[in-house]
Amino acid sequence: MNRLTVPVAVLAGALVLAGCGSGSGSDSGGGLSVTGAYMPQPMSADMAAGFLTIVNDSGTKDELTSVTSDEAGSVTVHETVGGAMEEVARLPVPADGQLVFKSGGNHLMFEKLKRKPEQGQTVSVELHFAKSDPVVVTMPVKSATYTPKTGH
């Protein structure tokens, strides 16, 4: 498991390509990139959750300040605290670190959807940050029970 034979210099350069998900829409916005974005196909027609990982390659911390989507009337950021979810205004993206949204933890909440997302479609979202430029992410819609197979 721990046999890392890739030289460190190569590893650093390949960081963006080596993302754990399918790497869809990994648009870079000044040191920030996004991997593993997906939306489980929602049960209801007007509400859905979304997950992704924001990777900060820079030595400067940032903050996710808002999320927008043309396909939803509102997108809010939730964190899960002690099993209950709470809306938060902003979440930190640590320097040389990650902000992870995953099932059972932080998630994006889409409300007032204009159409019900179906598996195989995509939903476009725009992430806004305190310092970095906005990053547009194309989230693939997966099955309702999809869980990402990542190495984390």
Ligand code: CU
């Ligand atoms: Cu929520």
